[in-house]
Each structure stands twice: as C-alpha cells, then as structure tokens.
C-alpha cells in the first residue's frame with residue numbers, strides 16, 4: 554500500500570473539493586423506525602447502505618458512530634467495516650467516532666484497531682478521549698502520524714455535562730480544555746496546509762473567544778441540527794478559526810431519509826450554509 558498523504562492535507566483537499574461538511578452516520582433506533590426499518594441488523598445494514606449509496610461520492614467526510622453498530626455485536630461491526638471501506642473507496646474520508654482512550658498497551662491496541670492499515674476497521678481518523686491524560690494518547694498519535702491518519706481529541710464537547718471536567722482550572726491557571734488545545738497546537742506545529750491532530754469543539758457552546766482555537770488543525774464541530782446549533786452560529790463560536798471547522802451533522806441530515814434525493818439535498822444545503830457562514 555502506498556503511503557497516504559497526511560490526514561490534515563487530505564481533509565483540506567476533500568473539503569475544498571466536496572464542501573465543508575461531515576455527515577455523521579448514527580443509526581438510532583428511532584431513525585430506523587422512521588425509515589420503516591426494524592431495529593435489527595438487517596435494518597442497520599439497509600440504513601447504512603442507503604446513506605453510503607446516496608452520499609459517498611459527494612460528501613467530504615463521514616463520521617460513523619461505532620456504538621450504533623456495536624450494539625448489534627459482531628454482525629453490526631461487520632456492517633461498519635463494510636461502510637468504512639465503501640466510503641473510502643468512493644473518495645470520502647472516514648472519521649471513526651469511537652471515542653477511545655486508555656493507557657499504555659491498551660491504547661496501542663485501540664490505535665491498531667482503527668489506525669493500522671491492515672485492520673478491518675482502518676479509518677482516516679479516530680475520535681479519542683484525553684481524560685486519562687493527553688500523554689496516554691501517544692500510541693495513537695504515533696500510529697496516526699506513521700500512517701497518514703488523524704485524531705480528533707475531545708476538548709470542549711457539545712454536551713453541557715462536559716464543562717465540569719473540561720473547564721476545570723488547573724494549578725497553572727489554565728483550563729483543562731485549553732491545555733488539550735495547547736497539546737494539539739504543538740502536534741501540528743509547522744504542518745501545512747493543516748495539521749492532522751484536531752480537536753472536538755461543540756458548535757453549541759456560544760462564544761469561545763477565551764480559548765485559543767488556533768491549533769493549526771481541524772476543529773470537528775458537532776451539535777448542528779438536532780442539538781440546536783446552526784451553520785450561521787459558527788463564526789460567533791469559532792471566530793477566525795472558522796476556516797478550520799469541520800461541521801458535523803448526523804440526525805439533521807439522516808432525518809431526511811430514506812429518500813436518496815432528499816438526503817443529498819439536505820447535505821448540500823448544510824454545506825452551502827456553512828460556506829456562506831464562513832465566507833468561503
């Protein structure tokens with residue numbers, strides 16, 4: 554296998570070519586039911602195939618949420634494996650949303666699951682939790698760097714409960730989230746056009762001007778659509794860093810299915826609205 558270009562560069566090119574949008578693939582039981590499908594592995598398979606067939610050739614980034622596949626056991630994971638491979642074959646980038654985080658050799662095993670080229674779940678990037686200490690993520694950082702992959706580190710999550718950990722103030726006066734952002738800025742130093750080590754920063758959080766979001770890396774921004782944020786909110790939340798935002802929408806797009814044309818129209822509308830809001 555030829556070496557991949559670094560994830561950050563691939564992400565920048567993909568968003569330039571296909572528009573600034575990540576579609577989350579979250580097969581909730583309520584969505585399966587709304588699509589007239591059963592909450593079983595056949596329903597999961599049909600749902601996932603419909604999303605892949607409708608959008609894989611036109612959306613820049615997809616973020617399948619692993620839990621919705623894992624809940625069906627090994628057959629659900631097989632659906633996820635196939636989706637990841639098909640999305641990548643169609644030229645899209647895949648961020649696997651598995652939010653892994655552990656220590657030492659266990660973190661190495663998680664990294665190998667998602668970031669080793671011969672793994673059945675090899676993806677372009679992985680969401681990771683740094684709350685066992687940023688340094689515990691080193692095996693994933695190293696493997697991502699070696700294989701042209703990226704990471705999205707939970708920094709300021711879209712849910713209100715996140716604040717008690719992420720906004721806690723350390724002995725040095727910095728918040729925990731600011732510390733994570735500083736680690737990522739260090740990983741990405743000198744990279745062009747964009748580093749590969751991103752932060753997850755919710756689009757729901759309002760003004761974040763007290764945080765330095767200039768990490769020279771992507772900012773994955775969930776919270777648009779079902780959680781209440783809109784593309785028009787992005788400049789007020791992210792300021793100048795809006796150019797590096799990867800807005801992520803799951804239910805806001807998926808609720809338009811199973812009709813393929815309606816899914817495509819919804820994705821296109823979000824990408825257009827983000828472009829207009831970011832002044833791109």
Ligand SMILES: O=C(O)c1cc(=O)[nH]c(=O)n1[C@@H]1O[C@H](COP(=O)(O)O)[C@@H](O)[C@H]1O
Nearest residue numbers: 618680710711753755775779780802803804
């Ligand atoms: O890492 C994530 O993707 C994530 C981080 C965060 O802070 N908030 C958040 O909602 N997410 C994920 O983004 C998706 C949001 O889905 P919707 O609210 O349906 O667009 C879910 O898969 C969440 O797990």
